[in-house]
Amino acid sequence: xxNPARMVSFAVLVAVLAAIALLxxxxxxxxxxxxxLAVLLVVIFGPMYRWINARWxxxxxxxxxxxxxxxxxxxxxxxxxxxxxxxxxxxxxxxxVEAKLLEGKGHDIDVDDVAKKLVEVGAKFGxxxxxxxxxxxxxxxxxxxxxxxxxxxxxxxALSTTQYLGRFLIGLGVMFxxxxxxxxxxxxxxxxxxxxxxxxxxxxxxxITQFDELSRAVVLxxxxxxxxxxxxxxxxxxxxxxxxxxxxxxxxxxxxxxPFIGCAAIWIPVCLWLMFxxxxxxxxxxxxxxxxxxxxxxxxxxxxxxxxRSNLHPLLALLSVLGGVQALGPxxxxxxxxxxxxxxxxxxxxxxxxxxxxxxxxxxx
Numbered sequence: 088x089x090n091p092a093r094m095v096s097f098a099v100l101v102a103v104l105a106a107i108a109l110l111x112x113x114x115x116x117x118x119x120x121x122x123x124l125a126v127l128l129v130v131i132f133g134p135m136y137r138w139i140n141a142r143w144x145x146x147x148x149x150x151x152x153x154x155x156x157x158x159x160x161x162x163x164x165x166x167x168x169x170x171x172x173x174x175x176x177x178x179x180x181x182x183x184v185e186a187k188l189l190e191g192k193g194h195d196i197d198v199d200d201v202a203k204k205l206v207e208v209g210a211k212f213g214x215x216x217x218x219x220x221x222x223x224x225x226x227x228x229x230x231x232x233x234x235x236x237x238x239x240x241x242x243x244x245a246l247s248t249t250q251y252l253g254r255f256l257i258g259l260g261v262m263f264x265x266x267x268x269x270x271x272x273x274x275x276x277x278x279x280x281x282x283x284x285x286x287x288x289x290x291x292x293x294x295i296t297q298f299d300e301l302s303r304a305v306v307l308x309x310x311x312x313x314x315x316x317x318x319x320x321x322x323x324x325x326x327x328x329x330x331x332x333x334x335x336x337x338x339x340x341x342x343x344x345x346p347f348i349g350c351a352a353i354w355i356p357v358c359l360w361l362m363f364x365x366x367x368x369x370x371x372x373x374x375x376x377x378x379x380x381x382x383x384x385x386x387x388x389x390x391x392x393x394x395x396r397s398n399l400h401p402l403l404a405l406l407s408v409l410g411g412v413q414a415l416g417p418x419x420x421x422x423x424x425x426x427x428x429x430x431x432x433x434x435x436x437x438x439x440x441x442x443x444x445x446x447x448x449x450x451x452x
Contacts, residue, residue: 122262123422124262125263126302128262129269130306136154136270147270151270151271294429294432301425301428308389309344313343317343319380319381320335320350320377321339323373323376323377324357327370329361338353343385344408345409350377351382354374354377361373411426
């Protein structure tokens with residue numbers, strides 16, 4: 088018979104554990120994202136750390152420090168080359184739009200030229216359009232759009248740069264410190280978690296293997312493909328004379344991470360902008376270049392990196408990314424597919440347990 092005093096003690100222990108766990112979560116919630124990114128970086132650069140550690144036997148901390156420096160350099164290069172200039176272009180764009188609004192010029196488009204083209208297109212379809220009315224409508228709409236864009240999009244970004252920069256630098260520091268300690272003490276942490284976890288060791292090892300393989304495949308394929316597509320698109324924007332090259336390149340990289348949408352969400356509007364601003368040849372050439380080169384880069388890089396390691400159905404991959412972004416923000420691009428893949432793995436484990444229970448019942452009867 089169970090001792091009542093021991094049951095009370097166990098209940099109190101569970102309550103205290105739940106309270107401390109909740110408090111710990113509230114203390115650490117601001118650093119969960121940098122630590123998660125650190126785990127992904129450790130998975131991706133783990134083979135490099137093991138190679139360095141094998142060359143310098145007996146110096147794991149030195150190997151971890153060198154690997155952390157390499158990770159920092161690898162991440163700093165695209166940040167300094169693309170993101171920083173792109174951020175400055177956002178501020179410059181905001182100031183430019185604001186100045187044009189103060190001058191009463193909400194657009195750079197040649198309204199007369201656009202109105203004439205619309206009238207010509209309407210005439211081909213038998214529709215008579217008034218040039219003056221079109222010019223007035225375009226001027227009002229472009230001015231209204233520029234004002235709304237500056238007020239609701241550019242202003243928050245430009246005015247919150249210092250605040251977000253401080254948070255970003257703190258998170259970046261936490262991430263690199265976590266990378267170092269995860270490389271050094273990661274195996275010991277995993278053994279401790281496996282010892283405390285009630286799951287069977289076989290299932291725990293299966294989950295760890297699944298996370299290692301999936302995260303390396305998904306993250307590496309997504310980042311490499313997005314980076315390549317963004318750089319290729321940026322080259323096209325530069326030679327087409329689109330302007331704001333770094334900003335457009337940064338946006339192309341971000342949108343390239345979303346399946347079935349990709350950086351076409353950026354280069355198609357750019358082509359339309361060039362078309363309506365009197366550069367039809369540049370618009371057509373840029374569109375052909377993006378279709379033939381930029382979009383095809385995704386079909387080359389991702390299959391080469393994945394090699395069948397991610398067995399998610401394309402529909403599930405799309406929904407997991409979109410749902411992950413909606414629920415968690417940009418990091419959902421990586422977390423979403425991992426959650427769905429883990430669900431598949433857990434369902435397989437559950438099915439194995441049910442089968443084992445069924446075999447046990449048969450043997451008992």
